Amino acid sequence: MKTEKKGILFINYSIGNGGSEKxxxxxxxxxxxxxxKKIIFLYNNSTRHSYGSLIKVPYTxxxxxxxxxxxxxxxxxxxxxxxxIIRKENVSLIFSFxxxxxxxxxxxxxxxxxxxxxxxxxxxxxFSNLFYNPKxxxxxxxxxxxxxxxxxxxxxxxxxxxxxxxxxxxLNRSKRLKSKIVVIKNYVDKENVNSLANEPVxxxxxxxxxxxxxxxxxxxxxxxxxxxAIKDRTKINLLILGDGSLREEIHQTILNCGLKKRVILLGFxxxxxxxxxxxxxxxxxxxxEGLPNVVIEALMCKTPVxxxxxxxxxxxxxxxxxxxxxxxxxxxxxxxxxxxxxxDEELRKKLVKNGYRKALEFTTSxxxxxxxxxxxx
Numbered sequence: 001m002k003t004e005k006k007g008i009l010f011i012n013y014s015i016g017n018g019g020s021e022k023x024x025x026x027x028x029x030x031x032x033x034x035x036x037k038k039i040i041f042l043y044n045n046s047t048r049h050s051y052g053s054l055i056k057v058p059y060t061x062x063x064x065x066x067x068x069x070x071x072x073x074x075x076x077x078x079x080x081x082x083x084x085i086i087r088k089e090n091v092s093l094i095f096s097f098x099x100x101x102x103x104x105x106x107x108x109x110x111x112x113x114x115x116x117x118x119x120x121x122x123x124x125x126x127f128s129n130l131f132y133n134p135k136x137x138x139x140x141x142x143x144x145x146x147x148x149x150x151x152x153x154x155x156x157x158x159x160x161x162x163x164x165x166x167x168x169x170x171l172n173r174s175k176r177l178k179s180k181i182v183v184i185k186n187y188v189d190k191e192n193v194n195s196l197a198n199e200p201v202x203x204x205x206x207x208x209x210x211x212x213x214x215x216x217x218x219x220x221x222x223x224x225x226x227x228x229a230i231k232d233r234t235k236i237n238l239l240i241l242g243d244g245s246l247r248e249e250i251h252q253t254i255l256n257c258g259l260k261k262r263v264i265l266l267g268f269x270x271x272x273x274x275x276x277x278x279x280x281x282x283x284x285x286x287x288x289e290g291l292p293n294v295v296i297e298a299l300m301c302k303t304p305v306x307x308x309x310x311x312x313x314x315x316x317x318x319x320x321x322x323x324x325x326x327x328x329x330x331x332x333x334x335x336x337x338x339x340x341x342x343x344d345e346e347l348r349k350k351l352v353k354n355g356y357r358k359a360l361e362f363t364t365s366x367x368x369x370x371x372x373x374x375x376x377x
Contacts, residue, residue, distance in 0.1 A: 007089035011041045011101040019293045020124035024097040026187050029056045030366040039089050043078045082108045093118040093376050106155040118376035122160040125290035126169045134216045162291035165312035186291050188362040197277035197301045207237040209279035211272050211294045214244030219285045226334035243268040277301040281341045296362050299355035306337045322354035
């Protein structure tokens with residue numbers, strides 16, 4: 001009698017255009033799991049500007065997109081779907097890439113006590129910023145933090161942090177989680193990045209590039225101010241890739257500053273690497289990050305990077321060794337860094353050489369994810 005394969009359920013909010021979504025797909029695609037089948041559950045099937053085309057492996061996909069205005073109605077409906085998936089697909093392990101997904105997994109595990117189900121969750125950011133919402137309620141944010149620490153993390157088997165700083169910040173919240181936390185660096189598919197980076201672009205002239213969601217914490221207005229300060233001293237333009245709630249406001253700011261011919265707002269692109277690889281430098285000026293994929297990918301593309309001193313930046317960038325670190329919100333410092341990067345060829349060569357060496361450290365972490373998954377089956 002043929003034994004049914006164990007199911008490994010990868011769960012996430014969506015496969016939209018964020019770093020966590022990309023890492024979700026990288027790990028699902030890259031992990032080689034013997035005698036197991038992969039299943040995807042997207043509990044909000046947002047396909048607008050998604051990375052769905054990156055899925056490379058056979059999988060069974062379940063989606064849920066009928067949103068209600070009431071959280072508990074959504075929760076109950078998603079739990080029902082999850083229980084159906086667990087039974088139908090013989091799920092032995094649930095690997096969540098979101099906190100709400102981890103909550104669903106834990107509830108499913110509790111409701112099916114006779115099944116041996118392992119649960120792992122990967123943090124997309126430091127815990128203190130995990131539930132950040134500039135327009136959201138601070139009270140609701142605190143409730144989510146406490147629910148996650150007291151209930152969700154109590155019942156998960158492993159918590160994956162991508163940096164040592166992320167681990168320590170979580171331990172500062174709860175020492176009891178120490179035995180559950182593992183540190184695994186982000187995984188970068190070198191062959192995929194290099195292949196896509198070689199594609200041609202239709203952009204004329206030299207340019208700096210910034211890639212990411214067009215949201216408040218990414219500080220695009222400060223980037224524009226810094227670029228405006230040096231525009232008359234350089235012929236290098238600025239290219240912005242990404243989409244988000246601030247797109248129209250950013251577009252209007254570009255027009256108001258007379259930068260229409262110098263700043264290109266290109267929107268979301270499924271292949272950002274071809275633009276990154278041809279850039280004079282990548283700018284990431286965020287208030288906070290987890291372990292930003294775009295910085296690692298830029299280093300892989302041999303493009304020098306300028307980053308803000310977000311908490312945990314030292315896990316990837318060493319100032320003036322493989323990148324330039326600028327104090328958060330320091331527009332003058334960013335302008336000076338852009339000017340120096342455009343003029344100092346020796347510095348550029350040093351950053352590119354050491355940056356590529358650093359990027360290679362992120363090409364082997366898939367084996368650690370495989371070991372984690374196999375250890376929980």
